[in-house]
Amino acid sequence: MKNKKILVWFRNDLRLHDNEMLVEAIAKSDSILPVYFFDPRYFENTRFETAKTGVLRSMFLLESILSLRKAFQQLGGDILLVQGKPEDKIRELVTQFEIAEVYHHREVGPEETEISGHVEDLLWTLKINLKHFIGHTLYNxxxxxxxxxxxxxxxxxxxxxxxxxxxxKSCFLAPEHIDFVVHTSWGELPSLKDLGFDLNTDTIAEQYAVGGxxxxxxxxxxxxxxxxxxxxxxxxxxxxxxxxxxxxxxxxxxxxxxxxxxxxxxxxxxxxxxxxxxxxxxxxxxxxxxxxxxxxxxKHGIAFFQERDLEKDILDATEFVNPALEKWKTGQTENPIVDRYMYDLNTTGFIPHTGRLLVATYLVHVLKIHWTCGAAYFEEKLIDYAPASNWGNWASVAGIGKDDAKSKNTFDLSKQIKILDVAISDSPSFA
Ligand SMILES: Cc1cc2nc3c(=O)[nH]c(=O)nc-3n(C[C@H](O)[C@H](O)[C@H](O)COP(=O)(O)OP(=O)(O)OC[C@H]3O[C@@H](n4cnc5c(N)ncnc54)[C@H](O)[C@@H]3O)c2cc1C
CATH class of the missing domain: 1.25.40.80 (Serine Threonine Protein Phosphatase 5, Tetratricopeptide repeat)
Known part of the structure; x- marks a missing residue:
């Protein structure tokens, strides 16, 4: 095909270095069209009455896209920023730009996989291939x-x-030259307000990291x-x-x-x-x-969570408006170590692994609240939220993951409870 154009669909792969998808798209095409979709589903509320993406992660996302945009601009191009669901918008793009193929990174979370499926089905009707890459893991x-x-x-x-x-494997080098499709209107980066945040009420405190x-x-x-x-x-x-x-x-x-x-x-x-x-x-x-x-x-999909009736439990749960859960979320449990970590989570979007284990242990094993409520709250608040890491670690704390006590590094409930007890009696300062 003469003048072959490949649409490179960016998701959680916002970089030029070690990006096989990008390197291959450049090698196999005459020009590429990098695209990022601001999918409204990621800015909605969840059934746990939490936001799917909180303000601090949204800031990090915008910074990361801006950084990628600048990197492409230095190479003479840009990234097209589109508001809307990829499966609703991609038909228009492939037609307008006469795209021959679409490349993207395969995800493992059920929601992300479902979105890829919708896009793949749509492209199939247009006889366009969606090529999947794996670039999120250390080991292919x-x-x-x-x-x-x-x-x-x-x-x-x-x-x-x-x-x-x-x-x-060794890393792919960042491309030094890219041919971009010819285009003039690459789309504005949305503001936090455009993404639905009310900047008067959404606290933007110290951010621990700048995206990109x-x-x-x-x-x-x-x-x-x-x-x-x-x-x-x-x-x-x-x-x-x-x-x-x-x-x-x-x-x-x-x-x-x-x-x-x-x-x-x-x-x-x-x-x-x-x-x-x-x-x-x-x-x-x-x-x-x-x-x-x-x-x-x-490997397992939702069956990773070895909990019978998980989906039904989530749908039936009435715990979302539990006062103890609210106190946990806002750092008012009166356990100083838990409260301090929750304060850090709420204001910076980050707590270290030790802190995550402790607050999760407290929610699940002391307050006896269903672990999914905590996982959904982390999903809103963590800047580093990643579906498999978040839900997988929460499942481990709740004792329903696939790993078991044979693992040296597996979750140790009695150790965590002991640390919580020390915190109550000593009220240590660990700022
Ligand atoms: C309840 C709970 C929820 C969590 N949710 C997330 C999440 O949404 N996203 C996330 O990246 N991590 C999550 N973790 C794992 C871990 O706590 C964080 O990755 C880690 O605290 C990040 O800090 P760091 O970069 O300094 O990690 P370091 O200790 O410096 O580790 C280096 C990198 O390894 C990875 N990593 C380390 N530990 C884990 C682990 N147990 N599981 C998965 N990856 C790990 C991270 O990418 C991390 O950046 C969760 C842990 C718990 C207990």
Whole structure:
């Protein structure tokens, strides 16, 4: 086909580096049309009476798209910003631009997969192929030592076999030259108000991170810089009262501003310079947990949650207006450690893993509130929200995930309760 144009549909892959989808689209076409859809479904309320995307994550998203836009502009093009559902808008785009093929990254969350399905069905009627890429994980599924259906459900086994038998591929280089479709009107970046936020009532407090590939790469660089005293290269001793090391890479990873492979290879490079240490290990282990939950979602879908009648329970639940749940959300439980973490979550959109485990334990095992209420609240508030990581970790805390006690790093309820008890008696300050 002469003058072949490929539409590159960006979702949570907002970067130029290590982006196979983009590299292949450039190689297989004469010009590309990068597109991002502001899908209204992501800005609605959920059945848990929470917002699907809170204001802090929306800010991070807008910053990330702006950063990608600037990167494309430096290469002489842009990204088309479209308001609406992809399945409603894509017909017009492929017709207007005479698109031959559409590329996108495959997701594992049920909602994201359903949206891809709608787009695929629509494109099929136009005889246009939707090509799927896998670019969210450290290990590509085809490089794993087992097919998806045989991936061990126990994290420890997944880790052992994957580390022993699979390889982490090297990163794709960021393109230095791109031919873009000729277009003049690339669309305005919406404001928070356009996305439905009332800036008078939605609190925008300290944001812990700025979105975008450029900021993510800078953060990674500063973590590993030779003069960084407190970061990765120095292993620290942690106590329950003093939360441990946290790289804070998660939001950039969740939006795909950083690729997990880039993080992996940069950490490996730093290991070569500074030697092995616990902080490096923690980041690499975290990337494996991230892969594990994604692959579990791919393997099991909703059956990952080993809870009978889960969907019915969610629909029937009357807990959404429970006063104890409201106190948990607003940090007024009177457990100082829980309240402090919830305050941080509400004002910054981030709490470290230790904090997530504690507040989740408190909700599920002390207040006895259904775990899905907590997961939905995290979905609204976390900047780094990722469906598999969030719902997967909550399921682990609730004891209904697929992993079990054989995993060394699995959830330990008695340990978490002990930390909560210490918090009540000592009221430690851990700011
Ligand atoms: C109830 C609960 C909900 C969570 N929800 C999310 C979520 O929505 N999004 C999210 O990215 N993480 C989630 N996590 C996992 C983990 O707490 C965060 O990834 C981590 O706190 C992010 O901080 P960091 O970047 O400093 O992590 P580091 O410890 O520095 O780890 C490096 C990276 O590894 C990944 N990672 C680490 N631990 C995990 C884990 N247990 N599961 C999955 N990925 C992991 C993250 O991408 C992280 O950035 C959740 C954990 C719990 C207990």
């Amino acid at each position: 599924k085809e490089d794993l030592p087992f097919p998806i259906k045989d991936i061990p459900d126990v994290f420890a086994q997944f880790k052992k076999k994957t580390e022993r038998d699979a390889i982490v 590939e450029e900021a993510g790469l800078l953060h990674l660089k500063s973590l590993l810089a030779a003069d960084a005293d407190i970061y990765l290269k120095h292993s620290t001793k942690h106590t329950p009262e003093k939360p441990g090391f946290s790289s804070r890479l998660s939001a950039w990873l969740a939006f795909g501003c950083l690729s997990p492979r880039m993080v992996y290879w940069k950490v490996k490079e730093a290991e070569g310079i500074f030697g092995l240490n616990a902080n490096f290990n923690q980041v690499l282990l975290g990337l494996l947990w991230r892969d594990y939950f994604r692959f579990m979602f791919k």
